[in-house]
Amino acid sequence: MRAFVFTDKALERYAGQFVWLAVDTENSTNSGFLKKYPISVWPTLLIIDPKKEAVALRYAGGATVPQLEKLLSDGQRVVRGTKSKADEEIARADRLANEGKHAEAAKAYDEAIAAAPKNWSRLGRAAESLTFALFQSKDYERCATKALELYPRVKGTYSASNVTANGLSCASEKPENRATFDALEKAARETLDNPKIPLSGDDKSGLYETLISAREAVKDEAGAHKLREEWAAFLEGEAKKAKTPEQRAVFDSHRVTAYMALKQPERAIPMLEQSERDLPNDYNPPARLGVIYRTMGKYDEALAAYDRALAKAYGPRKIGILRGKADTYAQKGDKEAAKKTIEEAIRFAESLPEGQRSESTIASLKKKLETM
Amino acid sequence: MRKLLLILLLTAVPVLAKEVLPFIDNDYSKALAEAKRKNVPVFVDAWAPW
Numbered sequence: 001m002r003a004f005v006f007t008d009k010a011l012e013r014y015a016g017q018f019v020w021l022a023v024d025t026e027n028s029t030n031s032g033f034l035k036k037y038p039i040s041v042w043p044t045l046l047i048i049d050p051k052k053e054a055v056a057l058r059y060a061g062g063a064t065v066p067q068l069e070k071l072l073s074d075g076q077r078v079v080r081g082t083k084s085k086a087d088e089e090i091a092r093a094d095r096l097a098n099e100g101k102h103a104e105a106a107k108a109y110d111e112a113i114a115a116a117p118k119n120w121s122r123l124g125r126a127a128e129s130l131t132f133a134l135f136q137s138k139d140y141e142r143c144a145t146k147a148l149e150l151y152p153r154v155k156g157t158y159s160a161s162n163v164t165a166n167g168l169s170c171a172s173e174k175p176e177n178r179a180t181f182d183a184l185e186k187a188a189r190e191t192l193d194n195p196k197i198p199l200s201g202d203d204k205s206g207l208y209e210t211l212i213s214a215r216e217a218v219k220d221e222a223g224a225h226k227l228r229e230e231w232a233a234f235l236e237g238e239a240k241k242a243k244t245p246e247q248r249a250v251f252d253s254h255r256v257t258a259y260m261a262l263k264q265p266e267r268a269i270p271m272l273e274q275s276e277r278d279l280p281n282d283y284n285p286p287a288r289l290g291v292i293y294r295t296m297g298k299y300d301e302a303l304a305a306y307d308r309a310l311a312k313a314y315g316p317r318k319i320g321i322l323r324g325k326a327d328t329y330a331q332k333g334d335k336e337a338a339k340k341t342i343e344e345a346i347r348f349a350e351s352l353p354e355g356q357r358s359e360s361t362i363a364s365l366k367k368k369l370e371t372m
Numbered sequence: 373m374r375k376l377l378l379i380l381l382l383t384a385v386p387v388l389a390k391e392v393l394p395f396i397d398n399d400y401s402k403a404l405a406e407a408k409r410k411n412v413p414v415f416v417d418a419w420a421p422w
Contacts, residue, residue: 014393
């Protein structure tokens, strides 16, 4: 969104209607904020009522300019005071989702939809949030059923993308329920192919990935491979259309995943080298080069790339880079260096402030160290 | 979805928004105080540089 949306002049008219806060969740100065507003999906968009210091609206995921305009208007409505049962329920659901109470949030989103008047403009967002909350609470069957039930009401809108992707992800957990699975796969594909829905490149890439996972879930390798090729070609087209290096680099991570899935990691090298030149302060291009070189068995190149990334990295992401470096040493056969790198990762993980410190990450690093 | 989340986790968004919207960076207290003074809500973009 920072590369494509927040720079759009169409949003200028909202500048004075909100105070705009960018929170880098990797930055330790935000640990207090993260304790109050835990974030597990990136980006997450929040509208906060400053008088109550409470979430008025919460949206997990990115948005296009028109979607954002709708979110802003919905958030203002909640802060001004909701009048209908449906609006009260969706605001309550957003607060529950912020507290990580996904099952309760799902129930409240469901109640919001049940109480909604005809042509309720928040229906799409409620449907997206309901299916996502059901996915988060691992209620896969209900998630798939709800997505299928709500699809006709959001068909042809932005929300169809998340509703079908959430629903198909849930259906892929239980593909034996074939009728629901097939219907959601068809719905996701028709959403991806609908030129009238101006979905972002991110949204479309997410739909491709969900469709590929669905083919994998029914063990259709040929179908999955065909989709992976289509996905890679789509991402290359999007990257070509980018007007700035930042916009082009948005697709790097998707392309790395696609090329790795195609078992052609070498295809990622030229773009990552380009990104490393274009964005010299960004640790992502060398960190991704580390992954690519390690996958290719080029361990010395991988270690050099990880070191370049570590020189710029900060926050919890640094742990992942150290883990990648340790795995490279282990694959190279240097057990001692691998062990030392994991010890460094543990020290770093333990040094993070509350809000960023993850006990499960520390435990998994310690477990890894024991097996080395 | 798990893969989608992984992509979100890995997505690079290293550029700061140009001044179409006057973002305050990493200072919730300042944003909150300003919002109370202006009597407007706070919009938060919780992002990560990967």
